[in-house]
Amino acid sequence: MEPDSTNKLKREIYNIIFEAETPKGRAFDVALIICILLSIGVIMLESVTPIKEKIGILLLVLEWVFTILFTIEYFLRLWVVRNKKKYAYSFYGIIDLVSVLPMYLSLIFSSASALLIIRSVRLLRIFRVLKLARFVGEGKVLADALKASRYKIIVFLVTVLTVVILAGTLMFMIEGKENGFINIPISVYWAIVTLTTVGYGDISPVTPLGQAVASFIMILGYGIIAIPTGIVSAEIAFFKNKEVTTEVCPHCLKEGHDKDAVFCKYCSSKLN
Amino acid sequence: MEPDSTNKLKREIYNIIFEAETPKGRAFDVALIICILLSIGVIMLESVTPIKEKIGILLLVLEWVFTILFTIEYFLRLWVVRNKKKYAYSFYGIIDLVSVLPMYLSLIFSSASALLIIRSVRLLRIFRVLKLARFVGEGKVLADALKASRYKIIVFLVTVLTVVILAGTLMFMIEGKENGFINIPISVYWAIVTLTTVGYGDISPVTPLGQAVASFIMILGYGIIAIPTGIVSAEIAFFKNKEVTTEVCPHCLKEGHDKDAVFCKYCSSKLN
Amino acid sequence: MEPDSTNKLKREIYNIIFEAETPKGRAFDVALIICILLSIGVIMLESVTPIKEKIGILLLVLEWVFTILFTIEYFLRLWVVRNKKKYAYSFYGIIDLVSVLPMYLSLIFSSASALLIIRSVRLLRIFRVLKLARFVGEGKVLADALKASRYKIIVFLVTVLTVVILAGTLMFMIEGKENGFINIPISVYWAIVTLTTVGYGDISPVTPLGQAVASFIMILGYGIIAIPTGIVSAEIAFFKNKEVTTEVCPHCLKEGHDKDAVFCKYCSSKLN
Amino acid sequence: MEPDSTNKLKREIYNIIFEAETPKGRAFDVALIICILLSIGVIMLESVTPIKEKIGILLLVLEWVFTILFTIEYFLRLWVVRNKKKYAYSFYGIIDLVSVLPMYLSLIFSSASALLIIRSVRLLRIFRVLKLARFVGEGKVLADALKASRYKIIVFLVTVLTVVILAGTLMFMIEGKENGFINIPISVYWAIVTLTTVGYGDISPVTPLGQAVASFIMILGYGIIAIPTGIVSAEIAFFKNKEVTTEVCPHCLKEGHDKDAVFCKYCSSKLN
DSSP states (O other), X not given: OOBOTTXXXXXXXXXXXXXXXXXXXXXHHHHHXXXXXXXXXXXXXXXXXXXXXXXXHHHHHHHHHHHHHHHHHHHHHHHHBSOHHHHHHSHHHHHHHHTTHXXXXXXXXXXXXXXXXXXXXXXXXXXHHTTHHHHHHHHHHHHHXXXXXXXXXXXXXXXXHHHHHHHHHHHHHHHOGGGTOOSHHHHHHHHHHHHTTOOOOSSOOOSHHHHHHHHHHHHHHHHHTHHHHHHHHHHHHHHHHXXXXXXXXXXXXXXXXXXXXXXXXXXXXXXX | OOBOTXXXXXXXXXXXXXXXXXXHHXXXXXXXXXXXXXXXXXXXXXXXXXXXXXXXXXXXXXXXXXXXXXXXXXXXXXXXXXXXXXXXXXXHHHHHHHTTHHHHHTTTSGGGGGGGXXXXXXXXXXXHHTTHHHHHHHHHHHHHHXXXXXXXXXXXXXXXXXXXXXHHHHHHHHHOGGGTOOSHHHHHHHHHHHHTTOOOOSSOOOSHHHHHHHHHHHHHHHHHTHHHHHHHHHHHHHHHHTTSOOOOOTTTOOOOOOTTOOBOTTTOOBOO | OOBOTTOHHHHHHHHHHTOSSSHHHHHHHHHHHHHHHHHHHHHHHHTSHHHHHHHHHHHHHHHHHHHHHXXXXXXXXXXXXXXXXXXXXXXXXXXXXHTTHHHHHTTTSGGGGGGGGGGGGGGGGHHHHTTHHHHHHHHXXXXXXXXXXXXXXXXXXXXXHHHHHHHHHHHHHHHOGGGTOOSHHHHHHHHHHHHTTOOOOSSOOOSHHHHHHXXXXXXXXXXXXXXXXXXXXXXXXXXXXXXXXXOOOTTTOOXXXXXXXXXXXXXXXXXX | OOBOTTOHHHHHHHHHHTOSSSHHHHHHHHHHHHHHHHXXXXXXXXXXHHHHHHHHHHHHHXXXXXXXXXXXXXXXXXXXXXXXXXXXXXXXHHHHHHTTHHHHHTTTSGGGGGGGGGGGGGGGGHHHHTTHHHHHHXXXXXXXXXXXXXXXXXXXXXXXXXXXXXXXXXXXXXXXXXXXXXXXXXXXXXXXXXXXXXOOOSSOOOSHHHHHHHHHHHHHHHHHTHHHHHHHHHHHHHHHHTTSOOOOOTTTOOOOOOTTOXXXXXXXXXXX
């Protein structure tokens, strides 16, 4: 985002609410995150019946205060930024808007206010406060590792989906309606609960054959849990070991050079 | 599979139903996967009593429609392929047949229709739609990693089997019939539920000694879960690292060039 | 173990029951493992009340048959081996003896027969059947990896022990006797069930503060589970990448040379 | 910590209670750890009502004995060390004090004695007994690995926090008060129980939509559990690999020698 430079006040506000490195910018970001956390706390407390009965009015007032503050902040952001459309359609722009809308909607639909919780996504702004750059780098390694493994993860997910459908139906046929496996969708839900090792115990096999099959599914799940972990470990280790520089070749402008590279591997120009 | 080239129509149909790279082939594959998903949805819904009571006739009709479509598809595949036997005995050939048989069997044995769920295995065809080649590669890395660790996994599974039999019997002797550990097979089932960290809670130790032994088994399981993950991680990392070429620069004789490198990163000579 | 070579019959029996590579030796090992599995099955079935009531006599007879077979096998092993003491005190020698003793003890103490389950440890002989050498190698990598990480694992276990004692006592003080946390040992048991992600649900926090603390413990456990997995993964990867040969230096007799080593790294002698 | 050298007795006591390598120091440390373990056992037993009723007096006496012993030990440590303030404010100094205080406080506040459990932290002294240096090294690798991944872990934790708040609120809106999701904080607690795969089953989804969303959250959690494991594995592997020296053979200039190598494995020259 770039500031709208036509106006000194706009520029000043821009530096406060968009910059994270200046003292004022940092102070603003810290205050903002505290407000977001408090506001999430208020929404949560409002759902607790005994607390709502006691201090419901106070919570409603606080909720309106935070909503109005965030609304002002949203319009300020929209006002000071040069390319208003770009901000409005950006990830944070949409989240900033969606974080205040439910409160206004709650004037019409009374149950809309629980949607306010969506403002917890704004917590991701916390990375801006804690030395931004470093986190962008770390986040990028994680994102790169996940991106590099996306095909392996799809292969894995489709296989898991097939396994849980087959396992769920098999258990439905073995255990039947009288033992809690009342239909195939619920049996598939049971298979997911089991394969992921969550194991609520709301549904569990009762017949000996069902327990034997369930045991097999669990040991299978035990092996399957190793696969995504293995994929992600290997990718993170790979990116860690490579430690690609972010250097750009001065001649062909390509990236991705190793730390020990002296010449560009694409065009043979000397790197800095 | 190769087409039967004696007939132009056969060749045309072959290209549609066996090829994944041509536009028509892709369209066919996408349509097929949608049909499979819908058909799985219908089978699942049929098992839900209130839904079956309401729209049972519709679901039955839909089930027959999908079954007849898949039957036609099966015979078309059999017709257009040159080596009919090879297709009929291939993995997909068998799955394609088994996916329609239960519906015809259900005319004789009323409960056979639940077996239709076996057609969920056909979902694996999804890999053909999403750029086939790439997935074959990724699947191959996973398969290679699993294949390479198969002896380690057998060692691991036999050890786990021995541990759960011993742990189950021990708990049967400690807790006894009055605390839910009614016989050794059920106690072994409990040991598997515990060691895999599923933990339904349908059976759980009640006596202090039983809880102490169970605690020990859990911490053991905690350590054991690390082993298959470690095995698979190491294998995937191993196959991943092999992706760096072993090419040597013809000029400076240094190694460690990336796959996409055109020039040596150390001396700027052209690589082969 | 070496055979007692004074007698041709002894030598022949030795080859059958101790060797795994000859056809007869393999056949014997396969038959033995089938007997062990059947015998474990019989012991398990005997603990199931309705089955015992129906075919209890048959199971008892079978149990005695297997026990007598294993007893004969034990004495044969003792007879044909040269160093009888070495076999009798070896791991398998002790297991072979302990696998038959409980049945004879059951003539005196009626409940001793459940101890027969200890013969499931004999299942580890399965590795002898499936190309022995290969499994010894794979097992050695796992054992080496575990051995190399033993200090890290002790550090880890002591830390976990401290955490569960502190967490259990904290929850005992927060939740108290009325919510199932009836004393500190049971609360520590709950902490282990939670930290290992087993989660039976036989005891679970009820008060808001207890649930908050439990949430913190769970997320901690989530992070802690990463540590043993990380340790073992790194060790297995390390041993995999190194692929140390089992070659011994002909001069200084030391082991642990890398695959590409030409000279001994300890005494500079040429390796074969 | 340095001894106060003005006094021979002080020096002697210092060697016993602060040194771990001398025979007397080792004996003292072993005795101390046994006392700590016994004392923890006494505190635990005291919380078990039937045991307390039977031997409560004995347990109270033992507790006072251990407390007085630890108090004497604390003052001895304070007396023999040169820089008393440094010890008093060190990690172990504070723990040593806090380990005895609750017993004296229990004379005033009767419920304070459960706080004694804090002396379980003293168990970490166990590392001193088992060849100190080695454990410091292993612990350092673990600490380094965790320290190196701290930013990745923060990124991960903030993301998890956002996910559980959103997932909890979503389930609160879907399932509602009648199915156990009585307010948002409890629903967030449920989301944490589910995402960490603990799965008590005290609260579990009942409606079909709730079960579908929960299934999605579980599979998500399944993938998320891979991330911290991957991070820690990669870091430990990284620190482990650094253990290979970067030493170059002075004769053939080849690298990759093991730490314990005396001669070059390629040309048999002596390494430095």
